[in-house]
Amino acid sequence: MLRRLPRRLVVALGAALVLVVVAVIGIRWWHQEHRxxxxxxxxxxPAxxxxxxxxxxxxxxxxxGVSLDARPSTDEVTAFLDEAFGRDLSPSSALVESAATLNEEFRFSPATIDWELLAQGAEGAVDILGLPEDTDFDALGDxxxxxxxTRPSDETGVWVGGPDLLARIGPSLTPELQHFALLPDAGVVLTSDTEGYLEEALDSATGDGDHLTSVDEVVEAAGSPLAAAVYTGAYACEHLAMAAADDTDRAQADELIAGAGGVHPVSGFAMASQPDGEVTVDLSFETDDAARADADSRATLAAGPAPGQGGSFTDRFELTSATAxxxxxxxxxxxxxxxxxxxxxxxGPVLFATC
Incomplete structure (x- = not known):
C-alpha cells in the first residue's frame, strides 16, 4: 500500500525543486550575459x-591607438590596415582586400565595424560582422x-547579389560579399558567396538551427583575443598534422614526438593574438588525463625543432608557460x-599541434 507524503514535505520538496530550476536558469543566463x-x-x-x-x-x-570617425577616408582605412598587417593582427579577416571599396560604396569596412568572424566548412562559408550599436540598419538596407x-520580402531574409553585381560595384570584392542578411536585433550582418548556405547560416544565427559546439572549450579558454584561428579537432588533425610534410620531416617529427612522450588527438584548437602581445594556443582533449600528459609533451615539442616549417620554434617565439x-x-x-x-x-604542418 502506497503511503502519502506529509503535505508539508511535499510543499518543501516542491519549493526545493523550484529553487534548483531557478538556479539552473540563473547560471545559464549568467553565462549568456558574460560571454x-x-x-x-x-x-x-553553423554546426x-x-x-x-x-x-x-x-x-x-x-x-x-587608431581613432577613426564613422566615415573615414580611404587613405585612412588603408593606413590603418597596413599598420594592423605589420602587427600580424589582420590575417584572419576576409575583408582586407575589399576594404577600400567597402568603405566607399557600402559605407562600412574593417576600420569601422566592431568585429568579424569568418566561419568556413565543407558546405560553405559565412562572414559574420558585428556592427556598432548606433548602426542604422534601415540606411544600410537602402x-x-x-x-x-535585391531586397528580400522578409526583413531578415537574404539580399541577393551575385558575382556580376560585385564586379559592377568595384574591384577586389571578396566573393563572400555576394549575398547579405541583416539582423538588427543582434547587431550583426551575415554575408556569403552562396545564397542557400546563407539561408542555412541565418537559422543558426537566429537560434532556429543547429550551431557549432565542439570548439566551446577552446573558445572560452581563448578569452577576448584581437585575432584568432579556431579549428574543430577533425580539421586541426588533418591540416596541422605532419602528414603534409615530406618524408624527411615526417621521420624527424616521429622521433621528436616519441622522445616527448607521444601526443593525443585534439578535439579543438585555438591560436590567438592577445591584447598584451602574447600568442596563446589552446588545445582541448577528450579527457583531463590526456590534457595533463600533453601539457608536457607539447611543451617539449614547442621548444625544439620545427620540421615542416623550417628551423626551430625558438626562432619564432619563446614558450613562457604550458599548463593543463x-x-x-x-x-x-x-x-x-x-x-x-x-x-x-x-x-600545417605544425609539430606542437599535431595529432
Missing part, C-alpha cells in the same frame, strides 16, 4: 563549420538596394620581434 564577443559570435556559426577566423576590429584599433542587391586546466592545454608564446606567429603557424 565574450568571440564566444557570442561563434554561437552564431557544419570546421574553421573559424576571428578579428576584433574595435580591439585592434584600440591596440594600435545602401544595398541602391547598389543593386581540466581537458584544455594552454601554451603561451612570446613572439620574437618581426615574427608573424599567428599567420605563419595556423597552417
Amino acid at each position: 565574450t564577443e568571440l564566444a557570442r559570435a561563434v554561437a552564431m556559426a 557544419a563549420t570546421e574553421r573559424l577566423s576571428w578579428t576584433d576590429w574595435r580591439g585592434v584599433r584600440r591596440s594600435l 545602401t544595398l538596394e541602391s547598389l543593386g542587391f 586546466q581540466g581537458s584544455v592545454v594552454r601554451l603561451v608564446l612570446d613572439p620574437v620581434e618581426g615574427q608573424y606567429v599567428l599567420s605563419d603557424l595556423t597552417s
Whole structure:
C-alpha cells in the first residue's frame, strides 16, 4: 500500500525543486550575459563549420591607438590596415582586400565595424560582422538596394547579389560579399558567396538551427583575443598534422614526438593574438588525463625543432608557460620581434599541434 507524503514535505520538496530550476536558469543566463564577443559570435556559426577566423576590429584599433570617425577616408582605412598587417593582427579577416571599396560604396569596412568572424566548412562559408550599436540598419538596407542587391520580402531574409553585381560595384570584392542578411536585433550582418548556405547560416544565427559546439572549450579558454584561428579537432588533425610534410620531416617529427612522450588527438584548437602581445594556443582533449600528459609533451615539442616549417620554434617565439586546466592545454608564446606567429603557424604542418 502506497503511503502519502506529509503535505508539508511535499510543499518543501516542491519549493526545493523550484529553487534548483531557478538556479539552473540563473547560471545559464549568467553565462549568456558574460560571454565574450568571440564566444557570442561563434554561437552564431553553423554546426557544419570546421574553421573559424576571428578579428576584433574595435580591439585592434584600440591596440594600435587608431581613432577613426564613422566615415573615414580611404587613405585612412588603408593606413590603418597596413599598420594592423605589420602587427600580424589582420590575417584572419576576409575583408582586407575589399576594404577600400567597402568603405566607399557600402559605407562600412574593417576600420569601422566592431568585429568579424569568418566561419568556413565543407558546405560553405559565412562572414559574420558585428556592427556598432548606433548602426542604422534601415540606411544600410537602402545602401544595398541602391547598389543593386535585391531586397528580400522578409526583413531578415537574404539580399541577393551575385558575382556580376560585385564586379559592377568595384574591384577586389571578396566573393563572400555576394549575398547579405541583416539582423538588427543582434547587431550583426551575415554575408556569403552562396545564397542557400546563407539561408542555412541565418537559422543558426537566429537560434532556429543547429550551431557549432565542439570548439566551446577552446573558445572560452581563448578569452577576448584581437585575432584568432579556431579549428574543430577533425580539421586541426588533418591540416596541422605532419602528414603534409615530406618524408624527411615526417621521420624527424616521429622521433621528436616519441622522445616527448607521444601526443593525443585534439578535439579543438585555438591560436590567438592577445591584447598584451602574447600568442596563446589552446588545445582541448577528450579527457583531463590526456590534457595533463600533453601539457608536457607539447611543451617539449614547442621548444625544439620545427620540421615542416623550417628551423626551430625558438626562432619564432619563446614558450613562457604550458599548463593543463581540466581537458584544455594552454601554451603561451612570446613572439620574437618581426615574427608573424599567428599567420605563419595556423597552417600545417605544425609539430606542437599535431595529432
